[in-house]
Amino acid sequence: MTDFSKLRTDKLYINGQWQDSHGGDRHAVICPASEEKICEVIQGTTEDVDLAVRAARRAFQSWRRTSAAERAAFLNAIADGMQARREELIEAISVALGCPAHITGWLHVDGPIYATRFYAERAYLMEETEKAAHSLIMRDPVGVCGFITPWNYPLHQFVGKVAPAIAAGCTMIAKPSEMTPLQDYVMAEIIDGVGLPAGVFNLVPGAGPIVGAALSSHPGIDMVSFTGSTRAGVEVARAAAPTVKRVCQELGGKSPFILTADADFEAAVRWGCEDVFINTGQTCTALTRMLVPAERYEEAVEIAKRVAEGVRIGKGEDAFMGPLSSARQRDIVRGYIEKGISEGARLVAGGAEAPAGLEKGFYVKPTVFADVTNDMTIAREEIFGPVICLISYQDIDEAIAIANDSEYGLSSGVWAKDAESALPLVRRLEAGLCFVNGGEFNYDAPFGGYKRSGNGREFGRAGLDEFVELKSVQMPA
Known part of the structure; x- marks a missing residue:
């Protein structure tokens, strides 16, 4: 078994550095098959979220101006890193979630690797300009994003948010579930290793009512993307409403x-x-x-x-x-x-x-x-x-x-x-x-629901569109 104590689960990843939390609380990650403790993960605070948001805002000013080719290269490098550490990702998910390892590979890991490469190719859509009569339609990244991901498909939802955000030129703060955070630490190491500029990606684990609420309400965040229960999704939307940020939700189902x-x-x-x-x-x-x-x-x-x-x-x-x-x-x-x-x-x-x-x-x-x-x-x-x-x-x-x-x-x-x-x-x-x-x-097609199952879409081109602001330029006729 992988020694997950070697992951830097005692640290947050903010502004390209492994940092201490302003708090100090830790959350035990439990193996559901054995009921034994795997490790403990540091919990972030509202102060940590604020630090991460400030880092992401600073990084956004230059990151948004990078070329599609640069962002695509980073995404392909991340996918290469995921492939190289595939077995570690499998074990990180399997041991904390309980899905048998021989199923975890194809169900939880291989698709996200594919999707990361998919968005490397789609980064070039950000440089396309459409014509509409005498107008031009351009695409800009939406800005700084807060991501709150679930425990049941943790890498799937991590990539469904992080990969298109990078492709679009956004910066981000990710909060994994307290129950299954280990693969996010592997991904943070991969992202750090490929040299993604400081502040583009930040990892702040912690409790939903603390870190999740801070991400949802923070005035420095332009978009929050949440995957989880409908009940929690309502709270995210309520917290986001005063700052009129974009909210993307993938919620419950009874299909x-x-x-x-x-x-x-x-x-x-x-x-x-x-x-x-x-x-x-x-x-x-x-x-x-x-x-x-x-x-x-x-x-x-x-x-x-x-x-x-x-x-x-x-x-x-x-x-x-x-x-x-x-x-x-x-x-x-x-x-x-x-x-x-x-x-x-x-x-x-x-x-x-x-x-x-x-x-x-x-x-x-x-x-x-x-x-x-x-x-x-x-x-x-x-x-x-x-x-x-x-x-x-x-x-x-x-x-x-x-x-x-x-x-x-x-x-x-x-x-x-x-x-x-x-x-x-x-x-x-x-x-x-x-x-x-x-x-x-x-993964090439959009994913999302009607009614109380949420709003917005992930994966496919529609997943990239969630991170885009459209600019209409009126040219002389």
Whole structure:
């Protein structure tokens, strides 16, 4: 195992230097598989945020004038560093989050490396000038950015914010989750090693109500990008409002997955279950409401039961599902399972008790509920655990109505006879993302939600656009 004490987790990274915190509080990082302490990470203060913002503001004046070629070179160098330290990034995420290491590589690390190179190529878009009749349209970077990233896909969301910000010519302060901060320290070392100018990137870990609140409200920050719960997202927006800064939010989800009567049920149900069970259900886009035609409902229930009971749990090379991220998250998920039973849903597989032989560690069983109605708590609220709700429908109109009957609109899925016949249903779904017949996540395409799932987009060209101010230049006709 990597000795994470060699990472400078006792320091903040501000203005190109490893610095002490104005506080001194530390937060223990716990391995959810063993319940043992991995290390302690220093916690920043509001004073530290202010220092980082001042460094980022100074750096912005020159950084914004760098060429696209310079910024692209830095991003490619960062991607090279990530590739060189890939195994360390894998272990940093796996040990703190609990995702099995053999899955962490392709699920948590390889995509972010690709996305970093993607934005190296897109940096050149900042130098393009468009014509609109007698006007020119130019692009400027939005300015100093504050990034608040989550614990469930920590490197994915780090890169989804930091890479396009660098490409656009912005400067930034990043705050990782207290639960999974280790990969941010690896990234800070990589960024420092490639020689990114002092103040462009700053790392200030700490508690959300302290560091997160300071980033959201600071008058020296022009944009805050937050990924996390809808409840916390509301607080971020409220804190940001008085300074009229740009706010980009990727929040919660309770996503539907519609199976049509002519779908390949064996493939569709298996894929839908694995979509929820991967990362132990701690995925904001997880398709946790499986909508099934009544005439084939019990067939789907039996397949889901078989898939759930076949999932290997643990941390070895044969494990598909690891523990939940914390004791608190385990207790929340168990509470929802108990709530589903009390509300009358039929427990098909799993349950609230610990898996056999895994009493130590924050493990839960992959759980399947049948006979769920869309007014039940387990169908309305984001559980953030490996829990699937099977809901029956009579016709496609009812399926669409159930799918859209949610305060969320982040993700969705359709599995039909073929992809072409799924598209008319996709157009009727109120969600920013839709997976058709098992289609994979694509870093070239925009990611974000409707309704209370947030605003703004990450990844793809749209992810760069979030960091851009448009300048309209009126030329003589």
